[in-house]
Amino acid sequence: MNQESLNRFLRYVRVDTQSDENSPTCPSTAKQLNLTKMLQQELAVLGIESEIDEFGVLYAKLHGEPGLDPIGLNSHVDTALECSGKDVKPQVIECYDGGVIELGHGYSMSPEQFPNLAKYKGQSLVVTSGDTLLGADDKAGVAIIMSVLAYFVAHPEIKHHPICVCFTPDEEIGRGPDHFDAKKFGAKYAYTVDGDTPYDIAYETFNAASATVKIQGKAIHPGEAKGKLINAQTVAMAFDRALPEKQRPEFTEGHEGFNHLVGMEGNVEEATLHYILRNHDQAKLAQQKEDFAKAKSDVEQAYPGAKIELTITDSYRNMKEVLDVHPEALEKAREAFRKLGLTPTSKPIRGGTDGATFSFKGCPTPNLGTGSYNHHGRFEYLSVSEFETMIEIVKTILLA
Numbered sequence: 001m002n003q004e005s006l007n008r009f010l011r012y013v014r015v016d017t018q019s020d021e022n023s024p025t026c027p028s029t030a031k032q033l034n035l036t037k038m039l040q041q042e043l044a045v046l047g048i049e050s051e052i053d054e055f056g057v058l059y060a061k062l063h064g065e066p067g068l069d070p071i072g073l074n075s076h077v078d079t080a081l082e083c084s085g086k087d088v089k090p091q092v093i094e095c096y097d098g099g100v101i102e103l104g105h106g107y108s109m110s111p112e113q114f115p116n117l118a119k120y121k122g123q124s125l126v127v128t129s130g131d132t133l134l135g136a137d138d139k140a141g142v143a144i145i146m147s148v149l150a151y152f153v154a155h156p157e158i159k160h161h162p163i164c165v166c167f168t169p170d171e172e173i174g175r176g177p178d179h180f181d182a183k184k185f186g187a188k189y190a191y192t193v194d195g196d197t198p199y200d201i202a203y204e205t206f207n208a209a210s211a212t213v214k215i216q217g218k219a220i221h222p223g224e225a226k227g228k229l230i231n232a233q234t235v236a237m238a239f240d241r242a243l244p245e246k247q248r249p250e251f252t253e254g255h256e257g258f259n260h261l262v263g264m265e266g267n268v269e270e271a272t273l274h275y276i277l278r279n280h281d282q283a284k285l286a287q288q289k290e291d292f293a294k295a296k297s298d299v300e301q302a303y304p305g306a307k308i309e310l311t312i313t314d315s316y317r318n319m320k321e322v323l324d325v326h327p328e329a330l331e332k333a334r335e336a337f338r339k340l341g342l343t344p345t346s347k348p349i350r351g352g353t354d355g356a357t358f359s360f361k362g363c364p365t366p367n368l369g370t371g372s373y374n375h376h377g378r379f380e381y382l383s384v385s386e387f388e389t390m391i392e393i394v395k396t397i398l399l400a
């Protein structure tokens with residue numbers, strides 16, 4: 001076991017870096033800077049200069065062989081909102097017996113609940129103490145990048161590409177790449193190290209849009225309502241029913257897109273529905289948008305007198321569009337996997353990544369794994385051997 005890399009990881013997860021979607025500042029929480037500043041100090045010890053900009057984004061560069069493409073690496077320092085990241089007490093299980101793991105605080109995990117665990121029998125895992133998340137998402141990524149930098153600094157005889165590093169805040173609240181500056185970053189292409197299995201190179205994200213449906217009804221005293229009342233909430237329910245039922249997230253997987261009702265509020269007079277629309281295929285997303293337009297006209301016909309206002313806004317796009325035209329990042333990663341005797345998969349991500357935005361900002365950026373699983377909750381864990389495999393993969397990608 002590479003104790004130094006593991007120690008890095010254990011050190012980083014102990015720093016509380018939860019982001020906050022209700023905060024207007026950037027970074028959303030000042031405590032994220034505690035880790036970013038710690039990283040800056042550790043980089044300085046390695047002799048690597050770095051800069052933390054006004055938005056809390058850290059940029060650093062390790063010089064490499066002149067003439068080779070600068071390759072970028074990114075991870076995010078914040079942790080998810082769903083579970084506390086305060087006072088994380090990581091537990092290292094040195095030789096997992098394949099049975100039930102008692103986390104603490106009345107929680108345990110077992111291969112019955114999480115079948116993936118069975119394959120780590122006899123190996124080392126890092127788990128939580130049951131009352132917080134682990135924060136391997138994405139501090140495992142941060143530790144992988146720092147370990148790779150430390151390795152190349154310790155081995156100046158090993159020739160490698162120039163390495164551009166950037167650590168971002170606020171990924172978990174979708175604001176991570178808002179202030180990402182591709183020019184300052186300086187990479188020809190990059191990788192986010194922010195996934196689970198180390199054996200996957202992900203480069204397909206959803207195309208994403210959101211829809212707001214505002215319904216204006218007609219409120220009348222219910223005692224005198226006959227023939228006059230139009231209940232906006234009834235119309236809202238009819239609108240939801242008018243959309244294709246099988247395109248709800250609970251019926252979809254793989255490359256299947258969905259329309260997801262994420263919020264609704266209202267009264268008799270007016271009601272509002274909030275949806276997110278997702279599809280890997282831009283043409284199919286366009287069809288989903290048409291389904292919304294059709295639902296609007298159908299429901300307007302069924303409820304004359306109700307007014308429906310439909311607004312659809314695009315958010316992020318599938319990075320595959322960019323990577324199909326600029327495949328160097330994928331080719332370079334696949335070559336590294338081959339050198340290590342590994343065959344990577346490429347599963348479509350059913351979400352977005354910061355890499356999608358990086359890609360559209362001019363830096364093609366697929367996503368790599370970290371060897372950690374069950375993100376965003378108390379059952380999060382890290383496979384130490386997969387974490388170490390990931391360090392080897394990233395190193396190999398960067399070799400000259």
Ligand SMILES: [Zn+2]
Pocket residue numbers: 076137138171194
């Ligand atoms: Zn993440």
